[in-house]
Amino acid sequence: MSVIADKVLNQLLTEHGISTLTPVQEKLYKPVSEGSDIVAISPTGTGKTLAYVLPLLPKVASNHLCQLVVIAPTNELVMQLSTVVRDYSKPFGVTVGALPGSGNIKRQIDRLKKKTEIIIGTPHRLKELTDQKKIKWHQVKTIVLDEADQLLSDQLMTQTRELVGRAMSDRQVIAVSATACDALLDFHHYFNAEPIVFDLLDEVKVPVTHVYIPVKKRERTETLRRLAHVEDARALVFINSRNEADLVVEKLRFNHLKVGLLHSDQPKEERKKVLKAFKNGEFVYLIATGLAARGLDIPELDTVVHYDLPREVEQFQHRSGRTGRMGREGLVITLIDPDNPILWEDYRKWAPETREAVIKNNQLFVV
Structure with a gap:
């Protein structure tokens, strides 16, 4: 992989039968690795999940501190993302906690007590756990908004902004979406960030x-x-x-x-x-x-x-x-x-x- 120097990542990709990165994966790898705030808009099915997972995993230390939070709008997406992240995170020795709104909150609290390094959840469930002081946001280094167009909709914007605002001011924020929206294009106004914007809607042709x-x-x-x-x-x-x-x-x-x-x-x-x-x-x-x-x-x-x-x-x-x-x-x-x-x-x-x-x-x- 031309842009990926990490031997563990290259081995993982080979094991998964991936020989070529998609355009969004190519473009995001270096700036995400370097800690830049990102807004990436690329059609559905172009590999946006791996576009942020690959450069972020080597940065997550196996130290029992919550460092990466992925926010997703639906329970189904939370479970899907958790499966992918767990699969790719095994060689790095970090644990992944799935926090869908449909899950048993007591079991989720027990899971968080085991000091999970990566958590993936819906805004509502993350807010519930935050209100109960079960998530240590001051430890979080990176927040990903997956399907950001939905997280920035009228229904979820307030919760999403509140969650991001709980982290330290020097945290990294990454927003990925299959469609553009006004809030994404005005991202800096809502999240006190100056993101690098990658709009690949016209560049990537889905067959x-x-x-x-x-x-x-x-x-x-x-x-x-x-x-x-x-x-x-x-x-x-x-x-x-x-x-x-x-x-x-x-x-x-x-x-x-x-x-x-x-x-x-x-x-x-x-x-x-x-x-x-x-x-x-x-x-x-x-x-x-x-x-x-x-x-x-x-x-x-x-x-x-x-x-x-x-x-x-x-x-x-x-x-x-x-x-x-x-x-x-x-x-x-x-x-x-x-x-x-x-x-x-x-x-x-x-x-x-x-x-x-x-x-x-x-x-x-x-x-």
Whole structure:
């Protein structure tokens, strides 16, 4: 790896089958290593997690002091990040604590008593633990805001700023995001930092093809049924509401299709079981509500289906970004009512290079 001199990191990357860094990983390695504040905006699936993990891990000492805090907006993302960081941190002898809001707080407190060097949590849970004086922020040297566009939204901005403000003034702050927002571009105003900004949205091209299938709203489930019979069909399907998702799952199962359901109210163990089954090829579809979209990382997922068009372009980008990750080709299919001009206007803006697709003889053809 041209920019990485650390032998341990190079060995780790080799063991994980990584021979080339992505653009965001290349650009961030040196400034993150040197302690600079960073704002990095790069499309979903371009390796932003490793872009900060690789340069930060050698800086974390195995001394039982909390030195690195990663803040993530959802429980799912916390668990996903924890898995990655634990995997890469083993040779460095440091411990990683996952603090999702859905976890048992007493067990999390017990874990913190064991002097964890790296903690990863949601803003709400981190604030709860901070209020109970269980996190020693004066020891923290680096704070990472992962999916910073969400952490800087109206709903989470206050908690995020309060948490960052607990650390010493010379701490390092790193914000990574798949989309830009005003707060990111005005980062110095909110966090008393002068970050180096890397905006790679136009520089990095994600190999994803967008197509749409014109279909009446009431006929979307039947379209999903037909799409399931296309060769090698396997897709993550996003639906906006829980009630609609339940109904679609019921209809598809009535038609003898094996489908899984993922929503934000599920117990953690049930979600893990459903995700594992989908990753193992047991379902043709994984139906997910919008609230479950963030933090999903499903390797080798070729297709995403928008059963509903989300309400905002950022949601569309994040959901679409579940495929085409780390340079793999991906397909995003949107089911859209041809008689709804408002939806059409939004969709054309969000996916300007989209093309129509049709299902014939159990095959998907792009017109």
